[in-house]
C-alpha cells in the first residue's frame with residue numbers, strides 16, 4: 583500500500599499544489615475539512631486527501647460514494663485574484679486537467695459533460711465540486727476544488743443505484759492503477775493549467791474543454807429543480823454557462839442543472 587501520507591508528502595514536496603498536505607484515514611468530506619482550514623488561512627495549494635469519506639458531497643446535494651482502499655478523494659485550496667463570476671472557469675479547467683490525465687490510460691475514450699463530469703465511454707469516472715468563499719471586498723477569498731476519481735473500485739462494488747452509470751479507471755484500462763502516481767500527476771497537470779488560466783486567460787482552456795465535450799451540436803435537455811431547458815448545444819461561455827439554441831432559435835444561457843442528450 584503506497585498510498586499514504588508519508589509517500590504523498592515525499593512526492594509532493596516543494597510543489598505549488600500539495601506541498602502542504604493533510605491526509606486522513608476517514609473524514610466526512612475533504613471539501614468541508616479544507617473549507618475550514620482555508621477559513622483559518624491555509625495557503626494557496628493546500629490539499630486534503632482522505633482514504634474514505636463518510637459524507638462525500640456531490641453536486642446538487644447528492645452523495646459521493648467514497649469507500650476506502652480504492653479511489654481518490656482530494657480537495658485543493660486556491661486563492662486566485664479573480665472576480666467571483668469567473669470562478670466556474672476553475673471547475674471547467676479542473677475537468678480538462680482530469681480528462682488529460684485519464685486520457686493517458688484510456689486514449690480517445692474520455693469525454694466531458696457539462697458542467698463538470700468526466701466520463702469514459704459514456705460512464706462517469708470523476709466528479710468535481712468547487713466551493714467558493716467571496717471576500718468582503720467582492721473578490722474571491724478562496725476556492726476549494728474537490729475531485730473524486732473512481733480509480734480501482736470494481737463495477738460490482740458501486741451502489742446499485744449508480745452501477746450502470748458509473749465506471750472506474752481500472753474497469754476501463756483493464757489493470758490496477760497506482761493512486762500515488764495518479765494523484766501526483768493530477769496535481770501537476772492541475773497546476774500547469776491553473777498557471778495558464780491566470781497568465782493567458784480562459785481561451786485555450788475553453789477550446790480544450792470543448793474538444794473533450796461530446797454535447798456540442800447535439801440536442802440536450804437541462805433539468806434544474808422544476809425548470810427544463812431544451813435546445814441544440816452551441817458551447818459554453820466565459821462564465822461557465824452552457825449556451826443553447828432553443829427550437830425557435832433563441833440563444834439561452836443555462837447556469838446550473840443536470841444535462842442529458844436527447845435521442846432522436
Ligand code: BTN
Pocket residue numbers: 610611612613614635637638639640641642644646654655656657698699708709710711728729730731
Ligand atoms: C459530483 O459529480 O456530483 C461532484 C462529486 C465531487 C466528489 C468529491 S470527492 C472529494 C471532494 N469531497 C467531497 O465531499 N466531494 C468532493
